Amino acid sequence: xxxxxxxxCLSTIPVMLLTSVIVFGLMRLLPGDPILLLVEGAQTEVSDxxxxxxxxxxxxxxxxxxxxxxxxxNMLTGDLGWSFQTNQRVWxxxxxxxxxxxxxxxxxxxxxxxxxxxxGLLAATSPGxxxxxxxxxxxxxxAAMPYFLIGGLLIYIVALRLRWLPASGFVSxxxxxxxxxxxxxxxxxxxxxxxxxxxxxxxxxxxxxxxxQGYIRTARxxxxxxxxxxxxxxxxxxxxxVVTILGIELGALFSGAVITETIFAVPGxxxxxxxxxxxxxxxxxxxxxxxxxxxVVIANLLVDIAYSVLDPRIRQSVSHA
Amino acid sequence: xxxMPSSAAVVSEAVCTGRSPFREGxxxxxxxxxxxxxxxxxxxxxxxxxxxxxxxxxxxNVMDYKALLQGPSAQHVLGTDELGRDIxxxxxxxxxxxxxxxxxxxxxxxxxxxxxxxxxxxxxxVFDEIMMRVVDSVMALPALVLALTIAAxxxxxxxxxxxxxxxxxxxxxxxxxxxxxxxIKQNDYVVAAQSIGAPTWRVLARHLLPNTFSPVIVQASLxxxxxxxxxxxxxxxxxGAMPPTPSWGNMVQIGFQFLEIAPWCVxxxxxxxxLAVLGFNMLGDGLRDALDPQSGS
Numbered sequence: 001x002x003x004x005x006x007x008x009c010l011s012t013i014p015v016m017l018l019t020s021v022i023v024f025g026l027m028r029l030l031p032g033d034p035i036l037l038l039v040e041g042a043q044t045e046v047s048d049x050x051x052x053x054x055x056x057x058x059x060x061x062x063x064x065x066x067x068x069x070x071x072x073x074n075m076l077t078g079d080l081g082w083s084f085q086t087n088q089r090v091w092x093x094x095x096x097x098x099x100x101x102x103x104x105x106x107x108x109x110x111x112x113x114x115x116x117x118x119x120g121l122l123a124a125t126s127p128g129x130x131x132x133x134x135x136x137x138x139x140x141x142x143a144a145m146p147y148f149l150i151g152g153l154l155i156y157i158v159a160l161r162l163r164w165l166p167a168s169g170f171v172s173x174x175x176x177x178x179x180x181x182x183x184x185x186x187x188x189x190x191x192x193x194x195x196x197x198x199x200x201x202x203x204x205x206x207x208x209x210x211x212x213q214g215y216i217r218t219a220r221x222x223x224x225x226x227x228x229x230x231x232x233x234x235x236x237x238x239x240x241x242v243v244t245i246l247g248i249e250l251g252a253l254f255s256g257a258v259i260t261e262t263i264f265a266v267p268g269x270x271x272x273x274x275x276x277x278x279x280x281x282x283x284x285x286x287x288x289x290x291x292x293x294x295x296v297v298i299a300n301l302l303v304d305i306a307y308s309v310l311d312p313r314i315r316q317s318v319s320h321a
Numbered sequence: 322x323x324x325m326p327s328s329a330a331v332v333s334e335a336v337c338t339g340r341s342p343f344r345e346g347x348x349x350x351x352x353x354x355x356x357x358x359x360x361x362x363x364x365x366x367x368x369x370x371x372x373x374x375x376x377x378x379x380x381x382n383v384m385d386y387k388a389l390l391q392g393p394s395a396q397h398v399l400g401t402d403e404l405g406r407d408i409x410x411x412x413x414x415x416x417x418x419x420x421x422x423x424x425x426x427x428x429x430x431x432x433x434x435x436x437x438x439x440x441x442x443x444x445x446x447v448f449d450e451i452m453m454r455v456v457d458s459v460m461a462l463p464a465l466v467l468a469l470t471i472a473a474x475x476x477x478x479x480x481x482x483x484x485x486x487x488x489x490x491x492x493x494x495x496x497x498x499x500x501x502x503x504x505i506k507q508n509d510y511v512v513a514a515q516s517i518g519a520p521t522w523r524v525l526a527r528h529l530l531p532n533t534f535s536p537v538i539v540q541a542s543l544x545x546x547x548x549x550x551x552x553x554x555x556x557x558x559x560x561g562a563m564p565p566t567p568s569w570g571n572m573v574q575i576g577f578q579f580l581e582i583a584p585w586c587v588x589x590x591x592x593x594x595x596l597a598v599l600g601f602n603m604l605g606d607g608l609r610d611a612l613d614p615q616s617g618s
Contacts (some may be wrong), residue, residue, distance in 0.1 A: 018458035026474050140355070144599035146550060148557065148573045149591035156584045255465035259554055263577065273466065274558050277473040289470055293462055300461075 001308070008304055012297050019293045020075070024068050027282050075290065081283035085276070090287045093272065100170045101261070101268035104184045105253050108191035109246070116196040117242065120203025125230065127208060135200060142197030147256060151190045151263040158186060168265035187264045191256045195249050202245045203238070210238040240311055247303025251296040349611040356607020362600025370420050373413035381414040381567045382406065390583040400585040403575065408585065411567035412593050418568050419597060422483050423548040427541050429487035434494025435537060439525050441495065442502030449499070456492040464489050468551055472560040479568075482561040486551045490544055497540055501533045535612040539605055546601030553594050569594050 055061050059070055074081065080090035123135040159167035165182050173180040210216065211234055219229045257270030265271075269288060276284035350356050369376065385405035393400045399408040441452040459467065468485040475481035505511065506529065514524050555561035556570025564571055569590040576586030 014454055015458050015461055018454055019461055022458060022462075023470070026470055029474055140599065140603065144546070144595055144602050146553065146591055146594045146598065148553070148587065149595050152573070152577070152580065152584070152587040152591055156580055156588075160581045251461070251463040253463075255463040255554075258465055258469065259557065262558065273469065277469055278559060280473070285470060285473065289462070289466060292466055296461055296463065 004308055005305065008301060008308075012301055016294070016297055019297075020072060020290060021068070023286055023289050023293070024071060027286050028064060028067070071286075075287075080287040083276075083281055083284050085279045085281040085284065090283050093284060094269070094287060094291060097267060097269050097272045099172065100184070100266050101254075101257050101270060103173065103180070104187045104191060104260070104266065104268065105257060107184055107188035108195065108253065108256075109250075111188060111192035112195035112199050113246070115192070116199025117203050117239075119196075120200040120242075121207060121230070123200070123204040124207035124211065125226070132204075136204070139197040139200040139204075142193045143201070145193055145197075147190050147194075147259040147263065150193055151186070151260060154186045154190060155263070170264075170266045170268070183264075183266075187260045187266055190260045190263070191253060194256070195246075195253070198245060198249060199242060202242050206241045207234060207238045210234045213237075236310065240307065243303060243307060243310065247300050250299040250303075251292075254292050254296065346611040350607055353607045353610055355603050356611070359600050359603025359605075359607055362596055363604055366416050366420065366597050366600060369413045370416040373410070373417055376413060377407065377410040379407035379410040381411045382565050390579060390586070392583070393585060399589045400583065402572070402583075402586050403579055408572075408589050411572060412569070412590055414567040415569045415572060415590065415593065416597070418479070418562060418566070419549045419552060419594075422479060422486070422552045423545040423601075426483045426486040426490065426548040426552075427544045429484070430491040430544065431494055431537060431541060433487065434491035435498050435530075435533065437491075438495040438498025439502055439529060439533070442499035443506060443521075443525060443529065452495065453499075456495050459489070459492045460496075464547075465551060465554055468555060469558060469560060472555055477560045477563065479562050479566070482552055482555045485555070486548050489551070490547065493540060493544070494537060497536055498533045501536055502529050505529065505532050539609040539612060542601055542605035542608055546598040546605070549594060549597050549601070 052061070059067055062070070071081075078091065080094070082088070083090050083093055086093065119135040119138065123132040126132055155167045158164050165186055170183045171179040207230075211230075216229060216234055219233050220226070224233075254270065257268060258273060259270070260266070261268045261271040262274055269292065273285065273288045273292075275281075276288060373381075383406065385401065388397065388401050388405040390403055391397055391401045391405075397407050397409070399412065402408055402411070437452060441449045468482075468489045471485035471488055472481055475484060511524060511528050514528050519527075552561055553568065553570035553573070556568040557574045559571075559574070561570055562568035564575070572590040573587055573594075576583070576590065579586050
């Protein structure tokens, strides 16, 4: 088990490094000089010396590979640089944006599990019935629904017409837990419906497969009830692919956060990415993209570890390899 | 006479009835109700896109200050926007744009992804190792996040958005084709071709490539749906099509400002995105069931 964990953790390093090269390279390929862009907004005339000094201050006068090494070292030591736009530390900007994104993401994720798994189970236990058709159709529709449509309908009906929930903004749970929940419920639903559809579909197909296995028939033959067989025999095996999907789709939640946070005016990581892209604030873009990648890679690592706990065969195959 | 083992049932069915596997697949496709619905949705979008200027009396960018933000009526079936432009007309022209971007992004992605997958799977070794790490890294980044970053580098606009979408989705095809090649490169006909001295390019092009067509076509159909979502998201953020170009994404973006008084400005184009994506997803699922019956759904 330890061997597996170490191996799996080490395997994330090349992915992280390559991603950092991709992100860094993309930013440096940008047309337009970021320093000129920075001084463009200045009120007074900026001298050439000042521009050179600014360039040196941001390390932009070094050769590109030196810039990369310095940049990577800074990233690893937690120094994410200074924002071009607001002249704050990038980390200070990101820090306050994490909570809304994580809170809404987790709520959406939980919602997807609570809706997706039971519906998938319902469909798998009565294949071909109207319940199966209903949940299969529902998952097709849910998976194709763009965030704009769900978000637009929710804001229009729930916030603007019924006035049950606020249409936009975010309140911190430390300030007011109830208002915080109220502001995050609609973004979470918007984010969660697509994931729920995917989870439902995966649950259905993996339960359908497991329920055809011989040991399930044996368990039924020895007189166990359907419910008992599903809960104690089928569930653990059938849920494995669902766990994988939940991990893989974590990245999609960040893509979703970009749109939902824009729709609901939530000051989160996704909205920060959009704002910094529109403002061409490179240090912030880099840091946000790396932060998201790190979050996704760590999440996938955790899913793999959870997987190996659930399924001993995974550990075995690696240690024997 | 038919004495084949059941594992080759699909092939034998075709052999026994004298029909090609392609015709059998076609038959399976048209027996699948969901696939037909998907096909119909896609055909509707194509018809709207192709005949946009014939189907409606309005121009997509002509403003009418006497008819601002009007609700659905006989004159304007889906209402008008904040500049008095007919929303249905703009949606039809938006269909054109989303199809062009979706199809070209997928074509570019296939042209990048498939050759790398073929070579990676066939030769293996260091190249394959590096290729797969690159694919992993690109796929570790959320698609929209990476597409937005690339678009930020290239600048906004439709061509750049298309390129960004293609780059982001290409690794899917590389991985798909590589897996397919790994599975079939030990087959007798491939080994036979190698042993009679066929050049590598011929083995790749004649024996391996055609075997990757089915999964690539299925993925491409799903990929167009995904590209439409990405394009509309990028236009929504302001990094895709620029106003006044009618794109579903920027129609939704502007519509949100008037959501309270004119909800149709958001709901109509958002529903168009939904139906287009639903159509391509269902078509893709149907194609998978028809072309590759063993894989199940």
